[in-house]
Amino acid sequence: METRFLGIPELAEAPSVAVVVDVMRAFTVAAWAFARGAEKIVLAESPEDALALKARHPGWVALKDGPPAPGFDAVNSPGLLRSADLAGRTVVQKTTAGTVGALAVREASLVLCAGFVVAEATARVLRTRECDRVTFVVTGEGGQADEDLACAQYIALRATETGTEATDFLRRAGESRAAAELAEGVRQGVHPDDVALCLELDRFPFAMVATSEGSLMVLRPSMQSAGPGR
Numbered sequence: 001m002e003t004r005f006l007g008i009p010e011l012a013e014a015p016s017v018a019v020v021v022d023v024m025r026a027f028t029v030a031a032w033a034f035a036r037g038a039e040k041i042v043l044a045e046s047p048e049d050a051l052a053l054k055a056r057h058p059g060w061v062a063l064k065d066g067p068p069a070p071g072f073d074a075v076n077s078p079g080l081l082r083s084a085d086l087a088g089r090t091v092v093q094k095t096t097a098g099t100v101g102a103l104a105v106r107e108a109s110l111v112l113c114a115g116f117v118v119a120e121a122t123a124r125v126l127r128t129r130e131c132d133r134v135t136f137v138v139t140g141e142g143g144q145a146d147e148d149l150a151c152a153q154y155i156a157l158r159a160t161e162t163g164t165e166a167t168d169f170l171r172r173a174g175e176s177r178a179a180a181e182l183a184e185g186v187r188q189g190v191h192p193d194d195v196a197l198c199l200e201l202d203r204f205p206f207a208m209v210a211t212s213e214g215s216l217m218v219l220r221p222s223m224q225s226a227g228p229g230r
C-alpha cells in the first residue's frame with residue numbers, strides 16, 4: 001500500500017482514498033456519538049452553517065468545539081458526550097480541524113474518518129478493499145499534530161501488518177501538544193477524561209465513512225466483518 005501523510009493545507013487534488021485523522025477530539029467524539037445511538041453526523045462548514053441546519057431540522061443536535069455556545073447543544077468532548085442519549089438522532093458537528101479535513105477531501109471516492117478508538121476497524125476497511133494508494137490527512141496543526149500523525153502511521157501499518165504493536169504510537173499521542181493542552185485546561189469544552197478516552201485503542205468495532213448526500217457531507221458508522229484469520 002502506497003501512503004501519503006498530508007496536512008490540510010497540502011491537499012492539492014482530491015485523493016482516491018482518504019483517511020482523515022483527528023484523535024483529539026473530533027473523530028473520537030464522532031465515534032462516541034454513534035456509540036450513544038446517533039444515526040448520522042452531518043459535517044458542517046461553519047458554526048453558522050451548523051446553526052442554519054439545526055434551524056431547518058429542530059430535532060438535530062448541534063455540536064461544536066470550544067466552550068458551550070448559544071444555539072449549540074453539545075461540545076466536542078468525548079467525556080461529556082459519553083452519557084448523552086443520542087438514539088436515532090442526527091448530530092451536526094463543526095470543529096477546528098477534523099470536520100475541516102473531511103470536507104477538504106469530499107471528492108474522494110472513499111473517505112474514512114478515524115482516531116485510535118476505531119483504528120483496527122479503519123485498517124480493516126483498507127485491507128478488505130485492497131486500497132493500494134491511501135492519503136492520510138493529518139488534521140491538526142497544519143499536518144504536524146503528533147497525535148494525528150502517530151494514529152495515521154499506526155493505521156497505515158496495521159492495514160498491511162495486522163500484528164503491529166500500538167504502544168509507541170499511543171505514547172506519542174499521549175505526549176502530544178493537544179494532550180497537554182487538554183490536560184492543562186488550555187482548550188475549552190473539556191472533560192478530565194478526554195485524553196484517556198481519545199487514547200482508547202479499538203474502543204469501537206465500526207469504521208466511520210463519510211459520503212456526500214446531496215449538498216451535505218454525512219458520516220455514518222460502517223461494520224465490516226473481520227474475515228477469516230483476522
Ligand SMILES: O=C(O)[C@H](CS(=O)(=O)O)OP(=O)(O)O
Nearest residue numbers: 025026065095096097098187
Ligand atoms: O476540540 C478540539 O479538541 C479541537 C479544537 S481546539 O484545538 O480545542 O480549539 O478541534 P478538533 O477539530 O477536534 O481538533
Ligand SMILES: [Mg+2]
Nearest residue numbers: 024025097140
Ligand atoms: Mg484535533
